Amino acid sequence: xxxxxxxxxxxxxxxxxxxxxxxxxxxxxxxxxxxxxxxxxxxxxxxxxxxxxxxxxxxxxxxxxxxxxxxxxxxxxxxxxxxxxxxxxxxxxxxxxxxxxxxxxxxxxxxxxxxxxxxxxxxxxxxxxxxxxxxxxxxxxxxxxxxxxxxxxxxxxxxxxxxxxxxxxxxxxxxxxxxxxxxxxxxxxxxxxxxxxxxxxxxxxxxxxxxxxxxxxxxxxxxxxxxxxxxxxxxxxxxxxxxxxxxxxxxxxxxxxxxxxxxxxxxxxxxxxxxxxxxxxxxxxxxxxxxxxxxxxxxxxxxxxxxxxxxxxxxxxxxxxxxxxxxxxxxxxxxxxxxxxxxxxxxxxxxxxxxxxxxxxxxxxxxxxxxxxxxxxxxxxxxxxxxxxxxxxxxxxxxxxxxxxxxxxxxxxxxxxxxxxxxxxxxxxxxx
Ligand code: HEC
Ligand code: HEC
Ligand code: HEC
Ligand code: HEC
Ligand code: HEC
Ligand code: HEC
Numbered sequence: 001x002x003x004x005x006x007x008x009x010x011x012x013x014x015x016x017x018x019x020x021x022x023x024x025x026x027x028x029x030x031x032x033x034x035x036x037x038x039x040x041x042x043x044x045x046x047x048x049x050x051x052x053x054x055x056x057x058x059x060x061x062x063x064x065x066x067x068x069x070x071x072x073x074x075x076x077x078x079x080x081x082x083x084x085x086x087x088x089x090x091x092x093x094x095x096x097x098x099x100x101x102x103x104x105x106x107x108x109x110x111x112x113x114x115x116x117x118x119x120x121x122x123x124x125x126x127x128x129x130x131x132x133x134x135x136x137x138x139x140x141x142x143x144x145x146x147x148x149x150x151x152x153x154x155x156x157x158x159x160x161x162x163x164x165x166x167x168x169x170x171x172x173x174x175x176x177x178x179x180x181x182x183x184x185x186x187x188x189x190x191x192x193x194x195x196x197x198x199x200x201x202x203x204x205x206x207x208x209x210x211x212x213x214x215x216x217x218x219x220x221x222x223x224x225x226x227x228x229x230x231x232x233x234x235x236x237x238x239x240x241x242x243x244x245x246x247x248x249x250x251x252x253x254x255x256x257x258x259x260x261x262x263x264x265x266x267x268x269x270x271x272x273x274x275x276x277x278x279x280x281x282x283x284x285x286x287x288x289x290x291x292x293x294x295x296x297x298x299x300x301x302x303x304x305x306x307x308x309x310x311x312x313x314x315x316x317x318x319x320x321x322x323x324x325x326x327x328x329x330x331x332x333x334x335x336x337x338x339x340x341x342x343x344x345x346x347x348x349x350x351x352x353x354x355x356x357x358x359x360x361x362x363x364x365x366x367x368x369x370x371x372x373x374x375x376x377x378x379x380x381x382x383x384x385x386x387x388x389x390x391x392x393x394x395x396x397x398x399x400x401x402x403x404x405x406x407x408x409x410x411x412x413x414x415x416x417x418x419x420x421x422x423x424x425x426x427x428x429x430x431x432x
Pocket of ligand 6: 385428
C-alpha cells in the first residue's frame with residue numbers, strides 16, 4: 001500500500017517521554033479518522049496501479065518508446081513532469097481516457113484537461129488510441145516507482161558505446177615509423193660501404209698491380225656513370241612501378257567509400273540537441289528501425305509534435321525552425337541530403353540488426369547523439385560487414401527461433417555461435 005509514510009508520526013512516539021506520548025496519542029486519535037479517509041482515498045485512487053517489477057519494466061519500455069519524447073518524470077519538457085500525476089488528476093480512469101485521446105477529453109469541456117492544455121501552450125498530446133488499459137497502468141507503475149525513487153536516481157548518462165567500426169588494417173603511423181627506420185638503416189649502410197671502399201683502395205694502392213687493374217682502382221665513380229648503370233635504372237623503375245601499383249589499388253578500394261561524409265543539410269537539425277541534450281529516443285523519429293529495412297527520416301509532422309510550441313532555438317533563433325513550420329504548412333517534404341548509401345547490389349536490413357540482434361545504433365553510426373551535423377562513421381564496405389559477422393555472437397537469448405540451431409552448433413563447436421555460423425558470410429544473404 002502506498003500510504004505507509006502517513007503513519008510515520010505514530011512510530012516516532014516510542015522515543016519520547018511518557019506524558020508526551022499521551023498527548024501525542026490523543027492528537028493522533030483525533031486525526032485518525034482524517035488519516036483513515038486520506039488513506040482510503042489514495043488507496044482507491046492508486047489501487048489500479050500495479051507495483052510488481054514486471055509491470056514496472058514493461059511500463060519503462062512503453063514510456064521510453066512513446067512518452068519520453070515529451071515527458072520526463074521529474075522535469076517539465078514539452079508536457080508536464082509526470083511525477084505523482086496520479087495524485088493530481090481527477091482519477092486514474094481520467095488518465096486512461098486522456099492518453100488514448102486527449103483532444104476528446106479536452107473537447108468534452110473537462111475542466112482539468114482544459115487547464116493543463118492551456119498551461120502547456122495548447123500543445124496537442126499524441127493520441128495513443130491503440131493502447132490497452134493494462135499498458136497505461138504499467139506506464140503509471142513505472143512513473144510511480146520513479147516518483148518514489150526521487151529525482152537523483154533517474155539521470156542516467158547517454159550511452160556512448162562505440163565499437164571499432166572505423167579504422168581497419170595497419171594504422172598508418174606504424175607504417176611511417178617502419179619506413180623512417182628503413183631509410184636510416186640504408187644511410188648507415190651507405191656510410192659503412194664508403195669506409196670499406198676507401199680502406200680497400202688504400203690497401204690496393206700499396207700493392208704492385210698490372211696497368212689494367214690500376215685503371216679500375218683509380219677510376220672515379222661519377223654521378224653520370226652511376227645513373228647510367230643498369231642496376232640503378234632497374235631499382236628506380238621498380239620503385240616507381242610499385243608506388244604506382246599501390247596508388248591504383250588504393251584508389252580502386254576506396255571507390256564509393258564515403259567515410260566521414262557530412263553534407264550540409266537544408267535545415268540545421270542537430271542530433272546533439274535532440275538525441276543528446278533532450279534524450280529523444282532514436283526510434284521516435286526513425287520509426288522503421290524495428291520493423292523493416294529502412295530506418296526512415298521523419299517527415300515534418302513529427303517535428304511539429306514539438307515545434308508547434310517551440311518556435312525558436314538557442315543556436316539559430318527562429319530562422320531554422322521557421323523552415324520546418326513552412327514545410328509542414330505547405331505540405332512539402334524537407335529535402336535532406338542522404339548520407340549513408342549502400343550500392344543497389346547490397347541488401348541491408350535495420351530490423352534484423354536492431355530488433356533481432358540488438359545491435360546499438362552507435363555501433364554502426366558512431367556517437368550520433370554528440371553530432372550537430374551527422375557524418376558517416378563507418379566504412380560501409382563489404383569488408384566491414386563481413387568483419388563484424390565474423391566477430392559478433394548471435395543474440396539467441398529469449399529467441400526460440402534459435403534454440404534448435406544453438407543445440408546443433410554446440411554439438412560441433414565449443415565457441416559461441418557467431419553470425420558467420422548462421423550463414424552471415426553467404427553471398428546471397430547480402431546480394432540480390
Ligand atoms: C507530443 C508530445 C507528447 C507525447 C508523445 C506524450 N505527451 Fe502526455 N502530454 C503532452 C502535453 C503537451 C500535455 C499537457 C496537456 C496538453 O497540452 O494536452 C500532456 C499531458 C499528459 C498528462 C497529464 C499531465 C498532468 O500534469 O496532469 C498525462 C498523464 C500524460 N500526458 C501522459 C502521457 C503518456 C502516458 C504518454 C505516452 C504514452 C504521453 N503522455 C505522451 C505531450 C505529450
Ligand atoms: C527529432 C528527430 C530525430 C531523432 C530523435 C533522431 N534523429 Fe536521426 N535524423 C533525423 C533527421 C531529420 C535526419 C536527416 C537530417 C540529417 O542528416 O541530419 C536524421 C539523420 C540521421 C542519420 C543519417 C541518415 C542518412 O542520410 O544517412 C542517422 C545515421 C541517424 N539520423 C541516426 C540517429 C540515431 C542513432 C539517433 C538516436 C541517437 C537519432 N538519429 C535520433 C531526425 C532524428
Ligand atoms: C520531442 C520534441 C521535438 C521534436 C519531435 C523535434 N524537436 Fe527540434 N527541438 C526540440 C527542442 C526541445 C529544441 C531546443 C529549443 C531550444 O534551443 O531552446 C529543438 C530545437 C530545434 C531547432 C533549433 C536548434 C537551435 O538551437 O537553434 C531546430 C532547427 C529543430 N529543433 C528542428 C527540428 C526538426 C527538423 C525536427 C523534425 C525532424 C525536430 N526539430 C523535431 C524538440 C523537438
Ligand atoms: C549493423 C549496423 C547498423 C546499425 C546497428 C544501425 N544502422 Fe542505420 N544504417 C546502416 C547502414 C549500412 C545504412 C545504409 C543503408 C542503405 O543504404 O541501404 C544505414 C542507414 C541509416 C539511415 C539512413 C536512412 C535509411 O533508412 O537507410 C538512418 C536514418 C539510420 N541508418 C538510422 C539508424 C538508427 C536510428 C539506428 C538504431 C536504432 C541504426 N541506424 C542502426 C547500418 C546500421
Ligand atoms: C555491428 C556488427 C554488424 C555489422 C557492422 C553488420 N552486421 Fe549484419 N548482422 C549482425 C548480427 C549480430 C546479425 C545476426 C542477426 C540475427 O540474429 O539474425 C546479422 C545478420 C545479418 C544478415 C542476416 C544473416 C542471416 O543468416 O540471417 C544479413 C543479410 C546482414 N547481417 C547483412 C549485413 C550487411 C549487408 C552489412 C553491411 C552493410 C552488415 N550486415 C553489417 C551484425 C552486424
Ligand atoms: C555481410 C554482407 C555481405 C556478404 C556475405 C557478401 N557481400 Fe559482397 N558486398 C557487400 C556490400 C555491403 C558491398 C558494397 C560495398 C561497397 O559499396 O563498398 C559488397 C560489394 C561486393 C562486390 C563489389 C561490387 C562493386 O561495385 O564494387 C562484389 C563483387 C561482391 N560484393 C561479391 C560478393 C561475393 C562473391 C560474396 C560471397 C563470397 C559476397 N559478396 C558476400 C556485402 C556482402
